[in-house]
Amino acid sequence: MKKWNLKSIVKELAVAGLIIIILINIINYIRQPKLSSNLLPKIEVKLLDGSMYSVDSTKPLVLHFWGTWCPTCKLEIGNIEYISKQYEMLTIAVNSDAVGTIGEQRNLKKYMKDRGLTFRVVNDTKGEWAERFNVEAYPTTFIYDGTGELQFTEVGYTSTAGLLSRLAYIKNK
Numbered sequence: 649m650k651k652w653n654l655k656s657i658v659k660e661l662a663v664a665g666l667i668i669i670i671l672i673n674i675i676n677y678i679r680q681p682k683l684s685s686n687l688l689p690k691i692e693v694k695l696l697d698g699s700m701y702s703v704d705s706t707k708p709l710v711l712h713f714w715g716t717w718c719p720t721c722k723l724e725i726g727n728i729e730y731i732s733k734q735y736e737m738l739t740i741a742v743n744s745d746a747v748g749t750i751g752e753q754r755n756l757k758k759y760m761k762d763r764g765l766t767f768r769v770v771n772d773t774k775g776e777w778a779e780r781f782n783v784e785a786y787p788t789t790f791i792y793d794g795t796g797e798l799q800f801t802e803v804g805y806t807s808t809a810g811l812l813s814r815l816a817y818i819k820n821k
Contacts (some may be wrong), residue, residue, distance in 0.1 A: 682782055688796035689780075691738065696756060696769040701738065706801075710737040710811065713778055713791040716744040716759045718786040724765065727808040732767035735815055740770045742778045742786065753758050756805050793818045 688711075704707055713729055714721040732738060745755045756771055772778060781790070783809040791814050792798040800814045 650698075674786050677741055688792045688798070693738075693770045693802060696741070696743050696760070696771050701768055703738065704736060705796040706794050707736045707797075708794055710735055710815070711781075711785060712737065712739040713742055713772075713781065713783045713789070713790065714739060714787045715742050716756065721787045724787060724792045724805050725765065725810060727806065730808050731811050731815075735789055738770065738804040740772045741796045742772045742775050742783070745773055791815065791818065 650796050679751040683795070688703065688705060688709065691701075693701055697787070710731060714728070716722075728737070728739065732739075743754055744759070756769070758764075760769065770777060778784075781788075785803050786801075787804065789800075789806055789811070790798060791802075792812075793799050799818050802810070802814075
């Protein structure tokens, strides 16, 4: 019978953590959307606040697909808010309001206001943007470099540290 001490417990936890990280990366790879091109398409959109936004393709861009109905999205929403203060970010709220009347958009606006969220949001009421990027699982995050080339795709929860490390890699590349 194995004798448990602090060293063996730490070792077991490290091995279990490593296995979990490997499994998460395999699942992430399998679930990532297949895009027709790794280049960022031209994006000019009307945001939830009514303003127009065009992507500046000379800066790295975080393109984040999420939904108010998505439990994982709710868990990581603080990470997205934090990153949006430091990097160029566009979020796409998919099917987060019923089909787009002015009254229904208040639901998404209320969601943002109640949580103190200030990042850019496109209200994708019909899932057209999600379809364009072949997004089938939420949240999904694409990270493009300053030339508009896709560098990373994340499906599922991503931490602030994970996003920052990927963006730092792109910046120092």
